[in-house]
Amino acid sequence: MIFVYKLLFFFTLYISIYCREYPFINTPDQEPYYVSEGEQDLILPCSFTETFRSKNLYEPNWVRFVNGTPDYITRNENVFESNGDYDLLTDIPGQYNLKIKSVDYSRDNGKFFCKLLSLKDKKQYSSNPAQIVVLLPPGDAIITSQPTRPVKENELVTFHCEVHGGNPEPEITWLFDNSSEVPSKWYRTTSNNEIHISSLQFPAAANHHKAYPICRVTNKAMKKGTYKSVNGKPLDVLHAPIVNIEPSSIYNVEEGKNVVITCLAEGNPMPTSYEWRNLATGEHFTGGKVWSFVAEKSHSGELQCTAKNSIGYGSKIVTLNVQYPPIVEVKNFINPSENDEVHLDCNVDSNPPSTRIIWTGPNNFIQEGSKLFIEKISSDQTGNYTCTASNTLTVTNTMFGLSSGESTQRQGSGTTFIEVKRKPGPATVITQATSYPVGSSFILTCSTNDIGSPFASYKWATPQTFGKYVGDITFNDAILKIENAKLSDNGIYKCVAYNNLGEGIEGKIKLTIISPPKITKPLPITRHLSSGDTKITFECEVIGYPAPSISWFINGNPINTDDILEHYWQVNSKLIKREPSDCNFCPSIVQSSLSLNHIISWTDKGNYSCIAKNGPDEISKEVLSNSIVTVQHPSKIVSKKYPIHGFAGANINEPGIISCIVSARPEPRFLWYKNGEELKNGMSTKYTIKTTQLPRKIDEYESLLTIKNVSEVDYGEYTCKTNNGRNIDEQASYTIILKKKTVPQPPTDVQILSSSSNSLLIGWLPGYDGGEKQKFNLQYIRIDPKTKNKISHPVIIQINPDNVEMMDFYAIDDTNIFPGLRIKRDTDNISNKKIKIVSYMVYNITNLLPMSTYMIGVRSENIFGQSDWSSMNHGETHETTITSLNFHIQSMKYIEEEEKLIIQTTPIKSPQNYCIMLYINDESSFNISDPKSQYSHSWHTINCFPLEETIPNIPPSRYFRTRICSKENLSLCSPSSAVLISKNQKTFEILIIILGILVVLCCGVGFVGFCCTCIGRNKMPKIKSDHVLKKKSQLVNSHRTSNSTEEEIMSKMKSGSTLEPSFTPLSSTPDSKVQSLDIHEIVKHYDNSYHSNQTVEQPQYVMLPSPSPLIESEYQLGYTRLIDDYLNSQNIARAPTTGSTDSQKMNIIAHSPTESTDETDGASYSTNGGSQRVMREIIV
Missing domain, CATH: 2.60.40.10 (Immunoglobulins)
Structure with missing residues (x-):
């Protein structure tokens, strides 16, 4: 520490002494003063400390050194320049600044010193010199020496660049014409007064051919980055060829593909010849710079190109790598016995080496490696065993002169057929049909998926052989021919495949030889009835084998005797005779009758048909008998009423x-x-x-x-x-x-007549047309089935009149019912009821989403304007059961935090043609274990999303389910995925289990307490016990009453609730559920008013199923077909009939909404909005 103090003391002492002996406060800058010629008022600073200002002791002066010669410019206050080019500035005490009024190069380009002379001891003090540099740009650069003849490679070449003038001294540098700098060691610069010379010397190289150097000159008088330059002459360098090979130095090519390599050579003079050589094979090619050939494995190695000119030659080597897929060698065939040990080797040759070798075989057999080993082979392991090797080829691809590597997977395989000695497999009988008409010929084929080893032979047992295998050659072949079939050929046909090791399992099929039906007792051509007639019966008799089934139709509509119609019509069919009676395969006679169990009225007129069939249409065509029935009756008004009077407009x-x-x-x-x-x-x-x-x-x-x-x-x-x-x-x-003509009235009573997975058949009652032809607009919107909020934009359809049609329905007019009056109907007395006709306009809405709820409304328009929208109704599409697409959802994962669903599917070609149908289910009571759970009404569709791995913006739900569907037809879908249970639901289920355990524990504790209490209560008086029992009884009755009230409330809510949608302009509509309209299930409401949404009991309606097509020529007495087959025109098939002929039950469709099997069938009919039941027209 003492040392530091001493050091500080001596430093302070030195500074104080130096300051006493140094006279200057300000001196000129140490850096040069760069000024221009003629620059005005340049000031060189100089000032003295107070100690050195005495003029009696010290004498100040300025001295100039230019070109090595010193000159006094000032002394004390005197300026020696007579022309006044300098001034002293001494306004401030101690100041002695020198001002140069106008800078002159010849006078001022040098150093200036401010000096102080001690008059006492003649000691001089001098300031830092002021270096004044008067800027002058250099002159133009000149190339004074350069080569004028061609030079050979490696010969020295010299260039001289000369520059005159410039202050400060100019800087000379060299560049080549490609802007690359010349190394500084290749040149040096010398100066002599005003002349500056730079000499450049270097050995000529091949890449200097046609190149030239550039001499550049600059100094501080020039703007930074600017130069004066001069170009030398281009060099003419004589050199041997420089060779390059395209497309790359390593050429990868697949065997069998074209190799195209180009030898690019530059020389001076240009090359005169090219030679190619394959260094591995010694093959030569002298046909030019491009060598093209088909690659073979033997070509792999180095290819050399040599180019020659008069100076010499140059060469380059490219490596050719011929790649090829695996070449697999295995045995073709082996024939082991059962339980033998099997070894097979797979020999693979490939370039590059194979990355994977596997064996595959029957029954999903797979084994890694080149060696196949089966310890004990069995007969079911017979088949082709394939060794597959794979490698990756990285070949050179040339495009636009650039080379790039392109990877390609290649495989090679070899197959060994392992034929295990065994008996044949199970037999199958193959034929085109199981039913054939009498007199036809057909072929049966005995086939097996395993013909055994040795190969199988075949034998037959048929009705002709009495069910036994015989040695006849006719019955010992794989193919059995039946010619001119007879009824005795009915029965079971069996075949079996066999060899010397045994027989396989026999196959069999039952064939039916059909004798087509014939009508032996037809209906009368016409029949005339009168109003009030009773006990009217029609009879029809048919013969055929098997026993024909008989169906009854009115005006092309099948008669339905189910439910409320069972007392209105009655059909009885019976087998009355077989000839002979002991014959098992002889024609049967069936008699059927149609009884009209009601008082005949004008509505019973029409075309009655008896239709019989006993096999597929292509084998046994149905036969028909018609009867035109008229009824004598007084006049009945058929014209429309709105609702009391008719209207006409003009x-x-x-x-x-x-x-x-x-x-x-x-x-x-x-x-x-x-x-x-x-x-x-x-x-x-x-x-x-x-x-x-x-x-x-x-x-x-x-x-x-x-x-x-x-x-x-x-x-x-x-x-x-x-x-x-x-x-x-x-x-x-x-x-x-x-x-007067006006806008039309709004349609009324919008009904959902049928539904499928992607369509809704809509019906409505047209209002008065206003006196002009009216058209209809239909509006629908998809809604959330729970909240009833809209989840899509409204769609308005301008209905083409060609796509809409009238359909007539029959209402059972049991009594006059006024609004608000409810009457219980007695269906047992339906035979006493009367029927009236109601005509609906119908339209089919297509391309809807399955399992979705839609609100539908209709309005009409004519040339005068549009009506208001009708009351709204809602309908539900159901799930499709068609699984025509062979795609599958492999996995699903729902990420609740991001509200997205991640899906993986099997590979799909053209994914742009398909979409992911997403369903959600938020019902807590949903039974996931139910096999039909996917058809539950608790599911509803979110949308059909593009076929991508991630579906965003999916709201949380308890359950998710998906399937892949065609965008063009949403009813064509893949099988449904497994149900995905969300995390919340799983957590909820765990909480339920925990809660259940707690409840059991509480019940256990409560039971113990209850037992203790009961012991004490046994001692209480009997009166108290009776009082307790009485209270318990009251409690039970109260509970029952409560439940009953709750059920009544729920019933009223279901039947009378209304919906007020959140969109316009559609009006509200009853919130009644659309149900399947099987003829024995429909009990719906029918609204006759134009705007009312009230649920009012109306006359009961019944709707017949869709009409079946009748050939016009089959009508007799000139009557043409009376009713167009609307549903048939929509490509909807008639509901199939059953085989029974006794009290047949004809449903509108062959399935319920949850068991649909065909999206183009008649679907199901339904009505909503009133209390009526609807029936297809049976009378015209």
Whole structure:
């Protein structure tokens, strides 16, 4: 520490002494002053400390050194330059600054010193010199020496670059023409007064050919980065060829592919010849710089290209690597016995070496490695065993002159057939059909998936051999021919494959030889009935084998005797005779009768058909007998009412046409009235009345009242009265109001008539058309089945009139029901009920998502505008059971934090044509173990998403399920995935288990306490015990009452709840569930009002199934087909009939919504919105 203090003391002492002896406060900068010629007022600073300012003791002066010569410029206050180029600045005490008024190169380019002379001891003090550099740019560079003739490679070449002037001294550098700097050791610069010379010398190289050096000059007088430059002449360097081979130095090629290599050589003079050599094989090629050939394995190695010119030659080597897929060698065939040990070697040759070798064989056999070993082989291991080796080829691909490696997987395989000695496998009988008509010929083939070793022979047992195997050559071949089949050929056909080791399992098939049905007792061609008739029966008799089944139709519609119709119609079929009675395969006679167990009314008229069949259509065509039935009845109004009167529309000066349609037999007479006055033909030219019988209708007539030019006085009520002469009291009256044309009335009673997985068949009652032809718009929107919130945008369909059709339905008119009145129906007395017709307009909405809920509304429009939307109804599509796509969901994972679903599928070609159908289920009571759980109504569809691995923005749910579907037809799907249970549900289930355990523990503790209490209570009086029992009884009764009340509330909610959707312009609609419309299940509501949403009991309706096609030529007496087959026109098949002929049950469809097997069948019919039941038209 003492040493530090001493050091500090001496340093302070030195500074104080130095400061006393150093006179300068300011001196010129040590850095040079770079100035331009003529620069004004350059000041060189100099000032003295107070000690050295005395003029009696010290004398200041400025001295200039230019070109080595010193000159005094000032002394004390005197300036010696007479021309006034310098000034002293001494305004401040101690200041002695020198100002150069205008800089001059010849005068001022040098050093300036500020000095102080001690007059006492003649000691001089001098400041730092002020180095003044007057900037002058150098002159232009000149190449003074350079080669003028060609030079050979490695010969020295010299360039001289000369520059004049410049201050400060210029800097000379060299560049080549490609902007690369010349190494500084290749040149040096010398200066002589105003001349500066740089000499460049280097050995000429081949890459210097046609290159030239650039001499560059600069100094501080020039802007930084700028130069004065001069180019030398390009060099002419004579050199041997420089060779390069394209596309790369290592050329990888697959065997059998073309090799194309190019020898690129540059020389001076240019090469005159090229030679290729394969150094491995010694092969030569002198055909030019490009060598092309097909690669073989032997070509692998180094390829050398040599180019020559007059100076010499150059060469380059490329490595050719011929790659080839594995070449596998194995034995072709081995024939071991059962339980033998099997060894097989797989010899593989490949370049590059194989990365994997595996053996594969029957029954998913797989074994890694080149050696196959089976310890004990069995007969079921017979088959092809394939050794497959794989490697990866990385071949050279040339594109746009650049080479790149492209990897390709290659495989090679060899197959050994291992034929284990064994008996044949199970036999299968193959034939085109299981039913054939009498007189036909057909072939049966005995086949087996394992023909055994040695190969199998075959034998047959047939009805002709009485079920036994025989030695006849006819029955000892793989193929059995049956010609001119007879009924005696009915029965079981068996075959077996065998060899010397034994027999396989026999195969068998049952064949039915059909004698097509024939009608032996047809229906009468016509039959005339009268209203009020009873006990009407139709009989039909058919013969055939097997016993034919008989179905009854009215106007092409199958008659359904299920549920409420079982007392309305009755069908009885019975087998009455077989010839002979002991014959097992002889034709049978079946007799069927249709009984009309009700009082005959005009609605019973129509085309009645008896249809019989006993096999597939392609084997045994059905036969038919028709009867046109008429009913004598008074006039019945058929024209539409809205809802009480009819309407007709006409504007002023337009013709007005008023129609009145009635059904009557005999032909009716029409009378027209207005304001109580009868209107007749001929009474005025204003009115024309024309009556015609409607074509394609039975006993229906139309009377048209035409008003020539409508005026204001023509508007009002018109009455059509009609009677066919039976009884004046049976006169029918129909009131039509003629008014100006206007917008149509809204449709009413929107119904869901049927549903499939991707479609809904919609029906509605058209309103008055406003006097002009009306069209319809249909609106639907997908909603959440629980919250009823919309989950898609509304879709409005402009319905093409060609795609919409009227369908007639029959309502059972049991009584007059007024709004609000509820009457319990007695279906046992249905035979006493009457039927009325209701006509629906129908349209099929397609391309819907399965298992989704839709709200549907309809409106009408004509040239005057649009009506309001109808009341809304909702329908549900069901799940498709068709699994036509052979794809599978391999795994699913739901990440709740990110709300995304990750899916892996089997490989799919053209994934852009498919989508992932995603279903969710949030029901806590869902039974996942149920085999039909995927059809549960608790599932609903989110959407069909693009076929990608991740589906984002999926809300949490308890269960998830997916399947792959075609975008073009969402009913074509893969099998459903397994149900994915979310983490929340699993946690919930664990909590339920824990809660269950706690409940059991609590019950155990409570039971112990209860036992203790019971011991004490045994001592209490009997009165108290009775009181307790009484309270318990009251508690039980109260609980039952509560449950009953709850069930009643739930029932009312289900039947009368309404839905108020969150979207416009659709109105609210009843929230009743759409159900399957099997004929014995439908009990739905029917709304006759235009806008009412109330649930009102209405007359009960029954709907017949879809009509079946009837050939027009089969109608007799000139009657044409009476009803168009709407569902058939929509490509919906008629519901199949069962084999029974006794009280057949014909459902609208052959499946329920949860058991659908065909997306193009009739689906299921349903109605919503009222209390009626709907039935297809049975009478026209």
